[in-house]
Amino acid sequence: MPLKSKQPRIAPLEPPFDAGTAEVLDRLGPPIALFRVWARRPELARGVSDWGRYYFSRQSALTVRQRELVIDRTTALCGAHYEWGVHVATFAEKAGLQDEQIRSLAVGSPADECWDAGDRAILGAVDELHATYDLTDGTWADLVEAAGDDGALDLLLVCGWYHAISFTVRALRLPPEPGTPRPDSP
Incomplete structure (x- = not known):
């Protein structure tokens, strides 16, 4: 299924990052484009980060x-x-x-x-x-x-x-x- 537009619909944040954005990106992981879009909404990003830490940690029952x-x-x-x-x-x-x-x-x-x-x-x-x-x-x-x-x-x-x-x-x-x-x- 090809995508119709080559440009992101919401531009990922670009460096330099303010302290709040840097903190959110540190929680999410490497500053890939998706994380830099989520970082536009810090509370959303923190929720995603917390969910991910649980399910992708040693607590997951999946290998x-x-x-x-x-x-x-x-x-x-x-x-x-x-x-x-x-x-x-x-x-x-x-x-x-x-x-x-x-x-x-x-x-x-x-x-x-x-x-x-x-x-x-x-x-x-x-x-x-x-x-x-x-x-x-x-x-x-x-x-x-x-x-x-x-x-x-x-x-x-x-x-x-x-x-x-x-x-x-x-x-x-x-x-x-x-x-x-x-x-x-x-």
């Missing part, structure tokens, strides 16, 4: 690999090239993703040969949530087998969160960060 499968597949399905590229560039190696798996996340299927049963269960749940906003009993059982009850709950929340992120980066028309891949050319 780094499972979390990245959810995020990369969700953002690819949503056509959120900006976010997909940021995550693949930052986390693919940490998650142990191979080139064939990265391509599959972008344009393939959970049935692709590069996935084991646990990865297929995670990806199948993401695809089904994206398509139907629900999970069948069989998909739920496979997901719980792969990630446990707590991991299944975290998957639902992370998948939903990254739909929101995908809506945001697409509607804002954020261009890819320098050096990040696109789902159509990993």
Whole structure:
């Protein structure tokens, strides 16, 4: 799904940053364009930061690999090239993703040969949530087998969160960060 406009609809803040903006950006992470847009609204940015710290900390029941499968597949399905590229560039190696798996996340299927049963269960749940906003009993059982009850709950929340992120980066028309891949050319 190509974006119609090449210019961001809300310009990310540019340095030099005032003290309040710098504090918010420190909480969010590297000053990528999305974070610099959120920093325009410090309370929003702090809320996003606090939510992210919880779900992406050691408290998450998902492994780094499972979390990245959810995020990369969700953002690819949503056509959120900006976010997909940021995550693949930052986390693919940490998650142990191979080139064939990265391509599959972008344009393939959970049935692709590069996935084991646990990865297929995670990806199948993401695809089904994206398509139907629900999970069948069989998909739920496979997901719980792969990630446990707590991991299944975290998957639902992370998948939903990254739909929101995908809506945001697409509607804002954020261009890819320098050096990040696109789902159509990993």
